[in-house]
Amino acid sequence: MNLFATLTSVLSSEILSRIATYIDEPIEKTGKAVDGLVYTIVGGLMKRTTSEIGVNQLYNHIQKGRYDGAALDNLGTVLRDPAHTNTLITQGNDVISHLLPAMKSSIGSMISGYAGIRNSSAISLLGLTTTIVLQVLGKQVKEQKLDADGLASTLFAEREAFVNIVPGEFMPQLVEKVGLQQIVSGLAAPARRTAVEPAGRSVTTATRPAVNYDLADDSDSDNGALTKWGVGALIAVALAFGGYYLYQNTQKYSNGQEEVTDVTSTTNDTLQADTVTRSLEVPREQAVKTVPKSTSVSTVASTTGLATAATSSNLTLQMTPYLGNAALPKGRVFPLTGIAFQPGSLSMTPSSQAIISELTTILKTYPRLQVMLVGYANDAQGGFTNKSLSFKRVNQIKQQLMSSGINFLRIDAVGRGTGVARNDTSGIAKPTLRKIDIKVVVK
Incomplete structure (x- = not known):
């Protein structure tokens, strides 16, 4: 299905006008906010369906909430009634x-800043847009008789369109805020809820009774009581083991025995792990000693340990004195002239x-140091657009930097197509x- 085209049709100028009236915001800003929320919700649902639990949750909410597209037929009428609008x-x-x-809350803040509307308006639009998106998806489920796996696969079929349609100025914050690095790079896939029995028959879990993942109070049920007793027993065992371990180590220390403990380094996967509680706040800048004006470029390079003039390339020689001088403001752009791709492709030159x-x-x-990789392309071929090609190229560089141990939060990737605005x-x-350029965001 062409999800974004369907949503554009549903969210007509008449519908947007009524939504703008309800939240008391200008229609231009309302339209921009709704567009941003459509991208955010669709991207978030793609990410959610990369796990089996997420696949089940999305499908169950559509089934239980009776999202079958029927509400879309009279959406204009519904939005005339403030009470019905508030229900949605x-x-x-x-x-x-x-x-x-x-x-x-974080999505509301992102959309509020992106579209220039009040935060309360952004939260209201988030609820309303979510309902509309689920109605469109539910209509697809009903018409095509999709199970949970089919819904997830159909949703992921929109990934390429998603990468192409999201505005370049919005993509970086959307990717970082919702955690869509694996989605936009094409490394993620929908979870499959299938298993194989010993006899060799394939069984699809979608045929099992729907699982309810909603939080419920089970304090009065037998299962709830058993669960609590089980958790209590585990805690008691853990405390006993911890006490015994502490006693043994105390005894060894008192007898003059020393043990060497292993120090496990934080892995790259841990650095890149995406959790909804990760803070994206830019660290406060600390005082950095200013390099004396009399210090030469070669001295700075030697002090930082990057390289000497004999072994460094132009990039190091350009960036080292700038990064080592706290008096110079952030925001400078350096060209990555040494990185090139084969025409119309994602293949880098050696x-x-x-x-x-x-x-x-x-x-x-x-x-x-935090940077932004900014890509431009004018050689798109086949199914690529210049915008998508430019974004995929810088994102490929970002992936390589992440694989080398750089935290993804330190790298933004933006594709700006040819660099010529369509509305120019x-x-x-x-x-x-x-x-491809590199812009210094934080020194």
Whole structure:
């Protein structure tokens, strides 16, 4: 299905006008906020269906909430009634709290800043837009008789359209806020709820009774009592074991015995793990000693340990004095002229890897450094657009940096297509671009 085209049809100018009247915001800002929320909700649901529990939750909410598309037929009439509109908002916000737990507030703040509307308006639009998206998905489930796996696969079929349609200025914050790194890079896939019996017959779990993952109070049930006793027993055992372990180590220490404990390094996977509670707050800048004006470029390079002039490339020689001087403001852009791709493809030239390795060294040398990779492309071929190609290229560089141990929160990736805006009416001819830049966001 063409999900975004369907949603654009449903969210007509008449519908947006009535929504804007309800939340008391300008229609232009309302439309921009709704668009941003459509991208956010669809992307969030894709991420949710990468786990079996998420697949079940989405399908069960559609079934239990009777999202079958019927409400779309008279949506304009419903939105005339404030009471009915509020019901849709409440229903959608309840669902989003289950499907994207602990993210409602952060999504509201993101949309509020993106569209320039009040935070309360963004939260109301989040509930209403969620309900509309689920109605469209539910209609697809009903018409095509999809099970949970079919719904997840159908949703993931929109990934390419998702990457192409999300505006370049919105994509970085959407990816980081909702945790869509694996989605946009094409590394994620919908979870499959299938198992094979010993006899060799394939059994699809979608045929099993629907599982309810909603939180419920089971304190009065036998199962709830048994669960509590079981948890209590486990806690008691853990405390006993901990006491015994502490006693043994205390005894060894008192007898003059020393033990060497293993120190396990935090793995790259842990650094890249996406949780809804991860804070994306930019760290406060700490005082950095200013390099004296009399210090030469070669001295700075030697002091930081990056490389000497004999072994460093132009990138290191350009960035080292800038990053080492706290008096220079952040925001400077450096061209990554050493990174290039084969025309119309995602295949890097062999010499590009050396620049990526060098960039990795720079990021490790300056652990507070946060950057934005900005890509431009004018050589798209086949199914690619210049915008999607430019984004995929910089995202590929980001993935390599992450694989080398760089925390993904330190790297933004933005694709700007040819660099020429579609709505440019100046009449002045502008050259299309094919390059990759790196912008320093935090020093």
